Amino acid sequence: xxxxxxxxxxxxxxxxVAQETPLEYAPxxxxxxxxxxxxxxxxxxxxxxxxxxxxxxKMVQLPAEILAKGVIAASAGNHAQGVALAAQRLGTxxxxxxxxxxPQVKVDAVRMRGGAVVLYGNTYDDAYxxxxxxxxxxxxxxxxxxxxxxxxxxxxxxxMEILRQYQQPIHAIFVAIGGGGLISGIGAYVKRxxxxxxxxxxxxxxxxxxxxxxxxxxxxxxxxxGLFADGVAVREVGEETFRLxxxxxxxxxxxxxxxxxxxxKDVFEDTRSILEPAGALAxxxxxxxxxxxxxxxxxxxxxxxxxxxxxxxxxxVAERAEFGERREAIFAVTIPEQRGSIRQFxxxxxxxxxTEFNYRIADEKTAxxxxxxxxxxxxxxxxxxxxxxxxxxxTLDLTDDELTKLHLRHMVGGHSPLAxxxxxxxxxxxxxxxxxxxxxxxxxxxxxxxxxHYRNNGADYGRIVVGIQVPPHEMKDWQAFLDNLGYRxxxxxxxxxxxxxxx
Numbered sequence: 355x356x357x358x359x360x361x362x363x364x365x366x367x368x369x370x371v372a373q374e375t376p377l378e379y380a381p382x383x384x385x386x387x388x389x390x391x392x393x394x395x396x397x398x399x400x401x402x403x404x405x406x407x408x409x410x411x412k413m414v415q416l417p418a419e420i421l422a423k424g425v426i427a428a429s430a431g432n433h434a435q436g437v438a439l440a441a442q443r444l445g446t447x448x449x450x451x452x453x454x455x456x457p458q459v460k461v462d463a464v465r466m467r468g469g470a471v472v473l474y475g476n477t478y479d480d481a482y483x484x485x486x487x488x489x490x491x492x493x494x495x496x497x498x499x500x501x502x503x504x505x506x507x508x509x510x511x512x513x514m515e516i517l518r519q520y521q522q523p524i525h526a527i528f529v530a531i532g533g534g535g536l537i538s539g540i541g542a543y544v545k546r547x548x549x550x551x552x553x554x555x556x557x558x559x560x561x562x563x564x565x566x567x568x569x570x571x572x573x574x575x576x577x578x579x580g581l582f583a584d585g586v587a588v589r590e591v592g593e594e595t596f597r598l599x600x601x602x603x604x605x606x607x608x609x610x611x612x613x614x615x616x617x618x619k620d621v622f623e624d625t626r627s628i629l630e631p632a633g634a635l636a637x638x639x640x641x642x643x644x645x646x647x648x649x650x651x652x653x654x655x656x657x658x659x660x661x662x663x664x665x666x667x668x669x670x671v672a673e674r675a676e677f678g679e680r681r682e683a684i685f686a687v688t689i690p691e692q693r694g695s696i697r698q699f700x701x702x703x704x705x706x707x708x709t710e711f712n713y714r715i716a717d718e719k720t721a722x723x724x725x726x727x728x729x730x731x732x733x734x735x736x737x738x739x740x741x742x743x744x745x746x747x748x749t750l751d752l753t754d755d756e757l758t759k760l761h762l763r764h765m766v767g768g769h770s771p772l773a774x775x776x777x778x779x780x781x782x783x784x785x786x787x788x789x790x791x792x793x794x795x796x797x798x799x800x801x802x803x804x805x806x807h808y809r810n811n812g813a814d815y816g817r818i819v820v821g822i823q824v825p826p827h828e829m830k831d832w833q834a835f836l837d838n839l840g841y842r843x844x845x846x847x848x849x850x851x852x853x854x855x856x857x
Contacts, residue, residue, distance in 0.1 A: 359542035362507035397661035401435040409436035411508030426494040428485035431460030433499035438469030451485040457664040500535030501592025510539025525652035526552035528636035532586035534595025541602030555606040556639035585632030607639040616678025633660035683735040688748040761819040783841040
């Protein structure tokens, strides 16, 4: 059925609950990018996200007799709060099915607004399937978080506000993509009135369903999605949102965790507000785009779309922001085991600030140094490698190595003659009671754990690195364990940092 989104957006019922958020100049970021960067501050809504626009616009247009029976939704958090608020305002009940990995701050916010929370599954898709079952069982109306014309139109009012608030030339608008409702609404409005403005989508590298779908020409369902930016952790985009993105989106930029953390820090320094990872994706992409295109003097707009951040996660964000800003580099440097070598090594570093320095004697001839150094940019890091190697010091740049950043820098290790037949793997799993025990107890009792490091980065998911001694004739059993465990994993046996410091 044809839907004229321009009319739908112009007549959307959102301002009973939503405010027209400011389009705010970001002075520090603008100066660094040599472009004018404006932030559309949807994090300032009462639910700290844009999601209440679409949820309310959908629900307020339901027939009274349907609305009175109640509504149900599936959400990782922000849509849930929008539905709960809308239900509270319209005097009906709302049941929200949320993944068990949802940050507690979002669960608590839904309950505070009168929503009944049901925790189910590890992903949005698990929660979605269960919500559709409850919809039939309880006679409720399902409020889709993105694949609904009324929801899309509600989110599209953001595009309407942007063009009203800033009537001068705009080079590009950057929008985070989960299921695609936000970018579909903004694109449908902006491209009708100002087709010269680029609409650029943003996804995490490990949750890129829309990017893969657009490249394939049909919707692609991801086998798994990353959990860090939980607000966009969607395995499959909507039918209608895919159609609209095919029509209106100019390109999609993928950003990684470090870039996202750096963007959170950037926005904090400009606004003193703390965005959630999904809320900062657009800022990360605007930075990457300006650097890639080498543009200057243009106006870029980024949607700061959410601020439901778990406080515990801030320690991880602060740690990784330095990497995202290219302000810290990590090196493994091999020096000869002789007098004066460490002094010579320190002379190579010069006046740069060290973030860490770990040294352990390896053998009679060589020593390995694990060092973190503050840098200006990645070119600066490359120059350091050249300086080390000019002195005859073999050097590995480990700045982009996940094993190093997540685990090795926090471990006191060394080579062990006892670690025969050792395999090294990283695992990531939803953080909930019993998850770590499930991992340990599912392994064969014949396998000895020779190395173990666990980190909880913000209470939503945990990460471990494990060394396990598996005899060669039991490798098929090991592979069966990996296949049946159900957690994301990475084989790190060939990782150069492991070989230097632990293997």
